[in-house]
Amino acid sequence: MALSAWCLWKAKRWRFSGCHAEIFRGCLIPFRDYSFPVKLPRPRINSFCNATSRVHQKVMGVVDDAKKAAAFRAVDDYVKNNTSIGVGSGSTVIYAIERIAERVARENLNLVCVPTSFQAKQLILQHSLTLGELESFPQLDCVIDGADEVDPNMTLIKGGGGCLTQEKIVASCSERLVIIVDYTKESPHLGQRYTKGVPIEVLPLAYVPVQRKIEDMFGGRVELRMAKMKAGPLVTDNGNFILDWKFPPALSDWRAVNQGVSMIPGVVETGLFVGMTTQVYYGMADGSVKLHKSAR
Template sequence: MSGVEAAKRLAARTAVDAFVKNGFKLGIGSGSTVVYAVERIAERARAENLQLTCVPSSFQARQLIIEHGLLLSDLERTPELDLAIDGADEVDEKLTLIKGGGGCLLQEKIVVNAAKEFVVVADYRKNSGALGQQWKKGVPIEVLPLAYRPVQKEIETRFGGTAKLRMAKAKAGPLVTDNGMFIIDWEFEESPTDGWTKIGMELNNIPGVVEHGLFIGCAKKAYFGNEDGTVSER
């Protein structure tokens, strides 16, 4: 296992051991680090006979839950969650996150919002003093396909930087989310001096924007696996 993968695994296992309790209703996020979290949840469920209910935020998360023999539910049957566990593309010193590099930001934010607590698991590369220091691909913004050009132009005019339509890798044309939407990646020039909360609210007020990948004021704690085998907490 590479150093990065070992760091992801360490962060995920540490968070699961610290937060997951018997009877919990869990929101399961997306991404490579969450794979290790689900692995550890399943290990503990078997070893300790834990009764857990898992709600996925993506097709990938759903498959992980099924493959590990955990009880699968959804937000219709389980609208209130005890804990959400998810990764992040970047975490700043105030626990503001950029998420959505994998394209699941809308579902992830809905699941996080349904949870009483939200814990982030990541490797050392995602640990940042300010957003944009480590993650260079911008803030993902999910938009209605018919609105992507006006939204691009308004973001660039209002906030500066560059708003790029995310293209698919295995087919010609734009990436299409699980919700049938497009994603614009807003590559901002610098962190706003008046904070991300105002930016997040203004982005949501642009007609055609479904949701953005700024997760503000929702994470309780973040665990970062380090190269030296330690875990940093924020």
């Protein structure tokens, strides 16, 4: 009896404070009613995260400006009237296409652009430039393309976007391969800046044998590149797979390595571009452009 009276008294007090009571095993047990608005504390803003985000945005802005500077300089130096241009793939090439379109409109240039990928083709069409193909233009005046990494000998790692085979074919159709990159792509040794490995395009049925043979011949680790927006592996424009080879740091004879990997049955092409580059345009953080020209 005393317990029931106490529960009733507590229930009345809770009712006045915005709460109710319920009957549980013959007793009135108070419980909170959250149907009325509850004022929650304001979330605390993490000033450190905001500051980090602002720094990241600033750095990316500097990198984008560097890409643009390199692309504009290369286009101004190499794109002339009545020429055929190979157009590469990647984020830096977007600025090159923009500059080519500006000059075509301003100077009424007559030129043909041959793409290395679906992305490049769409950019050419979006900017109302003349689209060409290697069947009609097998010899190009120059090719402007990007790279994932460049060493002091202008050996390149390309293929981060999966277009390495088309890029190498188009590059082989000109005596001038002009590379446009920002300062973050310059590296003292391949693999120090671009750590995802050398992309290798392979026939789907051969990807496991190729994986094993590369690891047996040269060491390192070879992984099948998986798609990000679909289940399963990434599929190239040619319907093939991409292997990413994280090679041992001691490797340096890239011409021999490229030849050895290319000879493995099932390999379509490697992302190593050895002895092909004519000139590299490095967009720097201060807005300037550094040139590295081949002796040939």
